[in-house]
Amino acid sequence: MPSSQQSESGNNVDAISNSTKVDPSTLKPDVANRLPLQQNHDNVQNDSPSSPLPRKQFMLGRAWKKMGITPQIFMIMVKPSISAVIAMAIYQKHSVAVNYLNLGYLIIIISIITVPILPRGKYLMNLFLCLFLTCFGCGMVYLGMWAGIKARQHTTPPDAPPSVALGYNSSASVVNAIFLMVNMFGINTLRASRVSLKIPAIHYTIFTLVGFTYGPQQATVSHARRFTKELLYAFLTGHAISTGVALFIIPVSSRKVFFGGVIGFLQSCRGLLKTQLDFVRVLDHSEMCGTRPLGQFNVDTADETDLQAKRSAMFDKKLGALKAASASILLLQAKLRDDVIFAKRETAYGYLTETDIHQIYQFLRDIMIPISGLSTIGDIVERMSEGSESPSPASETNLEDRKEWLEMVEEMHGSFDKMIQVLDDSILHILISLRFLPAPVATSEDAEKGASDPRPGNTGFGDFLLRTIDECREQRSAHLRLWTEERGLSSVFQTTTKHYTSPPTGVKQKELRIETTAREVLASKRLHIILFMEYLLYSVCMAVLELVRFAEAKSSDGTFDKKRIIVPKLKTVIKWVKGLVSGEDTDPTANVDQSAGVETVYLGDSFRASKDPEHLPPRTPWQRFGNYLRLIPKFLGSDSVRFGVRVTIAVMSIAVMCYVRQTHKFFVRQRVVWCLVMIAIGMNPSSGSAIFTLLGNLVVTFVGMIGAYINWYIVDQKTAGVIVLFPFFLMFYFYFVARFPRFLIPIVAGCLAHVLVIGYELQVRVIGLEAATATGQPFYPTYKLAPYRLLTVGAGVVVAYIFTIFPVPITEASVLRRDLGGSLFILAKYLSSVTATVDLRLSDEGGDVGLLSSPRRKLEKLMKKSLEKEVVLLNSMRQNIDYLPYDIKVGGEFPTRTYTALVEEVQNVTTYLTIIAYASESFPAAHSKSPWLAQFASQRDSSDHESHKVTTLLALLSASLKNGQSLPPYLQTPTGFRISDELLGDGGSLLDLRNVNEPGFRSIAVIEVAQRCVVGCTQRIVKLVRELVGELDFSYSIATPVGSESLLGNGADAKQRVD
Structure with missing residues (x-):
């Protein structure tokens, strides 16, 4: 279970580093001036003339800002580097190195790929799975070695010389090869079917590949036990170092990440609302609303066309900004959905309980739906413009329609401006009440001005928000009724054709002109847009109001008065374990349900399990048992199994060299095992991503080799200098991981090449040349070792790509x-x-x-x-x-x-x-x-x-x-x-x-x-x-030259379908 050793910050201000920071320009002037200066954050500047001019930043500060290094990116850069340099440094002591034979460099690799940058909840779950699979892999490796040793003993004569008894044995090689195949198939099938096992599967893959490729060399059980123990120690030491860095160096809890996401989501909502207001202000520039009647102002045609083009461009620009802001909201909400799961599972010492976190997420979800729906207004306007032929801009009808629309939009501007400003203050009030932002500095009220409206952070702000919502809603309703009554439009659903809407009073149906009907249809479309926008904005207001009420309740009921130990509910833990095993929650499959005790409610087919067109539902116990048996071929035909088979074949295409007499020594001497590792972790289910990974791996691996050269020779091969410079190279690699997450696998490959070179060279200096070559691997100096590492890693990448497209490529298309x-x-x-x-x-x-x-x-x-x-x-x-x-x-x-x-x-x-x-x-x-x-x-x-x-x-x-x-x-x-x-x-x-x-x-x-x-x-x-x-379509048509006659007609009817 995830646990916590670090308490939450009293005001949760540290969570801001994981989210969008407060932009003082988005606040009201009085609110912005009331916010205190925040350390290490944007300073709130006063507009008064007496304010000093900001000092020019130093060169390092400008470079830091230009590179986009935020506290979160800095954390991602630093933590893996610290864990790797700790692993490298402790191995320099001989009393430590002797416990790992010549596998000490694995400590550095494992300390990195355990991913200490993860939040605490995710990290501890990942660590638990890594430890479980590592220990399970240790048992499998030892079992495979033991079986290989027994096969060696049964096929070796008792009087065989040591060169035969301890040398290559085909039976032992075959046994280890079989164990390797089974384990590669199982772990890659599991990795493809369970996303949460991706990182633990890499640990298991490395452990089994190293174990089973060295397995044929183990001649006795004691040797196998020692090798397995030292391999396990290397992995566990890497896990321990990574855990210490994850929990004690720049610790980040899952709750803190969630709270940071909440801050970022709410701040993005403020920005989206302002973007929505900007779009409303240019709504009259849309095609559905017609063109502006500029001719009556004696404007030249060319100038009128240019002005219309500028207004159209302005409309498109605001629409694009609205869609971009909405897309950002959706991405933040998707991230919150993942973060809230781990935040609820985490044990912590803080204020908000698991139930509180769940309620906050539900409130945010209720806000997300209507606020993201506002971005569809542009699409709706475009759709309503299609098929509607606007009259000439100079016509009287168009001038009147344009005037009516401008009156409606201008009236809506005022109400939208007022509500969005109140919503902006409400979101700020939520952040202050939940202690996500510091409370504003209290100011004395002017008694002569009377009571003013509550400000964000003050008590009674929720009641003020409710009054404002009701007032605006009533004003808009009265204005809509008045606007329609003055123009004889009784219904907003005027465009429908299946019900009758009476004409305006005193007008006979036959007296209605075509222009009148078209005007009603156009007005109906516009009213639909107005009601659509107002309803979504009203829904946003009510959703924000619910969150305001929740925040005020938590602020007043003593929740933030005292910290307490927060433990997840048993139900949450059980659900987590079930989801980990099954991969997803079970769906209800019953189609008959007893509701209200007396009525039998029959649900539709979609509530049942999917029907099998080849089998009727089972009726007998034997038929039900047969259904379970049919799950086996169904599983073996799944995509995850096919991927596991493909990876196994790719790995064994190179691993077979380890188990053949003629190539066994070459495999060991040239460290081809790391080629197998890159094949296993570099395989992709589709060819498009495989080409991307191939090119990225080759380029970044070459960069890693160059980095290893620089790291080793720039300090004249001095151990202390190499260790001091090593974390800066890792920070360089992980900077790109933080900025470009899609390049994760290639960057890890380059980092792996760097670590393999530097780690091995330092390891030889500690344990000595004799111990380093005890497993049959010759010593190479750095200038030779680095190219060999590049070739092995590069060969693994190429082989992974080949077996991604062979025999049948699974293309992105x-x-x-x-x-x-x-x-x-x-x-x-x-x-x-x-x-x-x-x-x-x-x-x-x-x-x-x-x-x-x-x-x-x-x-x-x-x-x-x-x-x-x-x-x-x-x-x-x-x-x-x-x-x-x-x-x-x-x-x-x-x-x-x-x-x-x-x-x-x-x-x-x-x-x-x-x-x-x-x-x-x-x-x-x-x-x-x-x-x-x-x-x-x-x-x-x-x-x-x-x-x-x-x-x-x-x-x-x-x-x-x-x-x-x-x-x-x-x-x-x-x-x-x-x-x-x-x-x-x-x-x-x-x-x-x-x-x-x-x-x-x-x-x-x-x-x-x-x-x-x-x-x-x-x-x-x-x-x-x-x-x-x-x-x-089996019809045919005959085309004839324009103007000529045919059996099918002439002119425009010269081409017709004949059935």
Whole structure:
């Protein structure tokens, strides 16, 4: 279990080093001036003339800032270097070195690859797994050596001379080779199926490779025992040194990392809100809103065109900034999801308990959904602009529409500006109340000015936020009603075609002109955008309010008065162990559930285990036992097993030299074992990443060799100088690890080459030449050893690449196509579950969500799991797209743009469905406040959902793309599925704007906008998939020259389809 030996900081200020720092420019002037100066952080400058000018930084400080070395990057650079130099230094004492034979350099390597830079919780879990697999590997190595020795004894004559009895023995070699094959297959299969075992698997791989390649040389059991013991001691010593550095030198707890992530997330939310406000200010520059009527001001046509181009560029710039800020929020939230797991498991001495951390994460998740949904406004504006033909800019209708839109947007500017400023103060209040930031300096109030609004950090700020939210919401509702009444627009759902909306009072239907209808449609689209934005901003406000209430409660109930020992719950520990063993939590598979004691609720097929098209459900005990037996061939056919077999073949293609008489000595003399290590840890499941790793490994390994030369000869081969200079080279390597994590494997390979050269040379000086060559390895000086190390490591990298593409390359293109097909099917499941969830929430059915047996609870759980799987696949596909330039290109070019567009459209559909699910969360509470939503639900016709057609279409697209089969002919995409289309009779009157304040009204508008966007994205997906796989179309057409006649017509009709 993770434990803690370091308490949390009283104010959690040290967590700021792991997150985005407070930017004083983002604060209000009075708040920024009230913040105290923070040591080692950005100083808050006053704008007063008396403030001294900042001093110019020294050259070292400017270089430090230009390189982007933050405290976190500095920690990543320093900790591995310290652990390595400690391991190297203690080995220089002879009484220490004699315990490790000639394997002492392994201490340095193990102290690095145990990864002391990990947070405490992650590190201790990783250490536990490393120790377990190391000890298990020790047992396997000793067993293999013992079996090899027995095979040697049984095949060697009793009177054999020592050269035969102690020399090469084919039987012992075969036994060790078999053990090596089995262990390589098992550990690499496990590594491919369990991501958490990646680092421990490297330890196990090195241990078994070193053990089984030296195994054939062990002639007696005592020799095997000594070798295994010293190999184990080297590993355990490296673990111990790494643990000491991880826990006592610049210690970082998982809780601190999580709190730093919370600070970074909240600060990024402040920036995103300001970016959103900037976008709102240029919303009138969008194409949907028409062009500005500049002609009436006697502006030249050329100047008007130039001005319009500048405004369009400004709109695109603000939209790009909004999308970038939203993407940053999503990345931070994904990191928080990983960090909170370890923060909850960690034992610590601090303030906030495991339950508090879980609640904070849930509050942040509630903030993330609506605040990231704000970035979709630009996409929605673009989609609503498509297909809408704006009238001429000089026309009277366009001038009137433009004026109305400007009035609405300008009014919205004021409310958005006020709310975003209050939200900015609220987030600052949260950070202060949770002790993530220091409290502002108290200032005396001016009695003549009366009571002022509470400031961040003051009591009663939550009530002030609630009053502000209610006031702004009421003002906006009144303005919308007044704006629509003045213009005769009674309904925001004017674009729907399946229900009747009465015309303005006093106007007959036949008197309505086409311009009037077009104006209503355009106004309806704009009102949808306004309601969409206001609802999401209101949702952000309410989510922030909940977190403010939580922070104030913790600040006032004595949570921060006294530290206490925080121990994780037993349930958390059990869940961790189960997840470690199984790889994931078990899913509910029962399809019949007893709810409320009397009713039998039958759940759909998606709640059951996946059906097998080749087998019926088992009925007898023997059939059920047969199902378990069928798991064996299913496992052997899995991707992880195939990867394990591929790695085993690659390793044995070189390791066979160790077990053949003619090449055995060469293998030992040239240290080819490190070639095997690079093969095992450098293998990749796909060819694109393999080419990237190949090039990176070769380049960085060469750099490591040059670094070893410099490290050894620049100090004239003096031991003290070599040791002093050694950590600076490691800091250089790990700087690039911190800045460019995708180069982790190549940089580790270069670091490994450096350590192998320097560590071995220093080891020979300590233990002597005789002991260093006792295992059959000759001594080489540095100028010879370094190239040999480069060749062995480089050969391992090349062999790993060869067996990645041989016999059948697993290309990034094939993986991307498979993942994209799978993501479309998961998207269909997610759409179906979201639709079912909205129906249950709207009708207020499905039981109490607080009960484990509630169908609605199970449905929501499956919906969240589908979302999580979709997000994981999207991240994986983006990573594959990044590796596509390195993939093998044989034949035509890969349609990268089409696949990239498909991934983006899948991301958009996922985002809109998440917004739909989030908006419907307010339905259960709305039912208890007003009968409006119940009336709306009773007027719906739920017998035919257009969303079911979209689900069917997505499943069909998934199968076509995954199997590479053409789409069926004449495939029709749904024109739209909107919740307002399902109203019957006079239900359309429920959607009049006089009901805008009814609980659930705005949620319906948001769902309608998101549904329309889902349909638009689906139409694009169909078009893109059709480009990739084609269509079953056996028709033909005849083209004739323009103007000539044919049997099929002439002119524009000269080319027609004939079936």
